[in-house]
Amino acid sequence: MSNINGWDYMDNRGYVMAGLAFLLIIPAVILSVMLINMVNMDESTNNMIKSDILGHISSDFEASIPDFTREVLRENTANVVRNGQPIKNSRMVIRNEVQAKIDDLKKEYLKYTDVSIQCQIKSVDSASDPYQIQIESNIIVSKHNNSINRNISQNIPFTVSESKNNGSLDESKISDPLPFIKTKEYGGVSVDGDRIKYGSSLSNYLKSKGINNSHVYENASSPLYFKQCPYDPYSSHGKCNMLFNLKNCVDNGYYHKSADGACILCRLEGKATCNHFGLETFIIPSMNTRSEIIAPCSIDHVIFSENGPDGYGTYPGKIVEFQCSTNSSNRLFLDDGHRNKYGIIM
Numbered sequence: 001m002s003n004i005n006g007w008d009y010m011d012n013r014g015y016v017m018a019g020l021a022f023l024l025i026i027p028a029v030i031l032s033v034m035l036i037n038m039v040n041m042d043e044s045t046n047n048m049i050k051s052d053i054l055g056h057i058s059s060d061f062e063a064s065i066p067d068f069t070r071e072v073l074r075e076n077t078a079n080v081v082r083n084g085q086p087i088k089n090s091r092m093v094i095r096n097e098v099q100a101k102i103d104d105l106k107k108e109y110l111k112y113t114d115v116s117i118q119c120q121i122k123s124v125d126s127a128s129d130p131y132q133i134q135i136e137s138n139i140i141v142s143k144h145n146n147s148i149n150r151n152i153s154q155n156i157p158f159t160v161s162e163s164k165n166n167g168s169l170d171e172s173k174i175s176d177p178l179p180f181i182k183t184k185e186y187g188g189v190s191v192d193g194d195r196i197k198y199g200s201s202l203s204n205y206l207k208s209k210g211i212n213n214s215h216v217y218e219n220a221s222s223p224l225y226f227k228q229c230p231y232d233p234y235s236s237h238g239k240c241n242m243l244f245n246l247k248n249c250v251d252n253g254y255y256h257k258s259a260d261g262a263c264i265l266c267r268l269e270g271k272a273t274c275n276h277f278g279l280e281t282f283i284i285p286s287m288n289t290r291s292e293i294i295a296p297c298s299i300d301h302v303i304f305s306e307n308g309p310d311g312y313g314t315y316p317g318k319i320v321e322f323q324c325s326t327n328s329s330n331r332l333f334l335d336d337g338h339r340n341k342y343g344i345i346m
């Protein structure tokens, strides 16, 4: 009986082994089928490549340029934020770095296809819309007698709109490099959330140029990221009771289009003003400073301007108080030109 039991046992064990082996075979079969399918996919892909691949490759490179450009802009502004060093010839630096990323993409493509690809970033420059930069490129994709040759001009936005901004990572936003460059030798700045805190550096910077009432900018702050102001026309900043729109604009750290303020590419070079259509934002004096009626105008390109016979182009503004309550008043200083621009009639 024990023998029979023994054989039974062996038999059962044999079935178990066979069952296990079968279970192991199933994934192998599935894998084989998948491999066969992949080979079939490759064949169908090859057919597609033959008919339409040139257009697809050209479109892929075109679509990659904006992403690469924003990535390069982010990397460069992040470097300036870290070290306060201006970038000499930012247009050329950004062009070369976007080209390097395009060349890497091309290498990836050439692993899988024998199509000839040329994608040349011809130029990087300020766009007519200062919330964008303009990239000119040329893409040539060819195989045998077929070829596509396209000159492309792209206007690439670098600001994050308020709705897209929600929940996104800070790394996805592009910082304003200018305050980091301008204050480097005066104590630098710190970052607090999405604002730049100047500590004593801005008042030291203004004081070093002999500008009156520079102490008003002790512990001043300004926005860290480029955000487009939605209060357009700008004169609507001054339209509401207690300058509520102006307060919201300041609280959200918006930037405005400006004929005088520098564009992002010139900001990277440490310039507060330039000949391109650019941007401006408010630099907010601390609420704790002594009350003054006249102080340097609270517009960033006015504060940081170095165009003038004495090495600065900073000019004064009159006080604008907004959203006052019994124990706090927000204030900034604006000259007549900027009061007019933002609709602040006082």
Ligand SMILES: [Zn+2]
Residues within 6 Å of the ligand: 229, 230, 231, 237, 249, 250, 254, 255, 256
């Ligand atoms: Zn605004």
Ligand SMILES: [Zn+2]
Residues within 6 Å of the ligand: 126, 262, 263, 264, 265, 266, 267, 273, 274, 275, 276, 278
């Ligand atoms: Zn510029």
